[in-house]
Amino acid sequence: MTATLLFSTRTTGGFVFTTTTTTTTVVRRSLRKSSSSRRHSYGIQKVSRASASSTNTSSGECELVECEANFGEEGGGVKGAKINGKEISASAMRRLTLTNQFNEQVVLPQTENKKDVVVYLRHLG
């Protein structure tokens, strides 16, 4: 069985989630604190989308934060992320409508091979 896991680490600044695919049946670990590095990591196998009532708040203590992996159906699925309780998918992000400097509404530009880094800044000033 192929499961896609989310490995999350929280540095002192924010939360970062990276995904990887592995072959395992069940992986569910609780958030553990590494006192030396102040980094935390865990992985959660997708059981079902509704299986976890976890939330990720970008500001909570690590112990209170659960960042959910809900990615990867058997046979290879799409990997997403869950931020502040909201499931985020790359395909939804690719449909974002934004405004360019010429006041035109445009869809988020993307490279032909769909390798994109999207940085959300705060306000301009």
Place this chain on the structure above:
Amino acid sequence: MSSKRPEIQKLGGDITFISVSPTAEKLRKFLELNPEVPADRVFVDTSKTFEAYKAAGFGNLTDVDKSTKPEMKPPGFSLQDWWKYITNVIALSPIDPNEKLTGPPEGVLRLGGTFVLNGDDIAFAWADAVPGAHPEPEDVVKAARDAWGSASA
């Protein structure tokens, strides 16, 4: 992060920046003040409801749990940068001139984050815990390299 664009491009990808602004005019002003920023890669969410930010799940500064002490990185401004900032902060602020303020404008409170997309996968996601708590640019490049490298193999 914009300084990492050449590395990202070398990996076959590109960067897009999104910000909050009620008007495109403020974006033009920003680009005028920051010519090093690639104008064709910067966009703004002009919606009053911050739809692009909501779509990414990012929160507000008011949601921050004050019991945590996330690391905030200083902007690394020179004296000239600070002057530019102070003299233009109002012109660039996310405040709609036609809107009556009854409290802090929400655009000021919006938090950002960073994603690395690989096709229809999200390979890396970061939510800023507080303003200035960005991911290390090198970590973003590494995530891109890991995701895209394996994808193109």
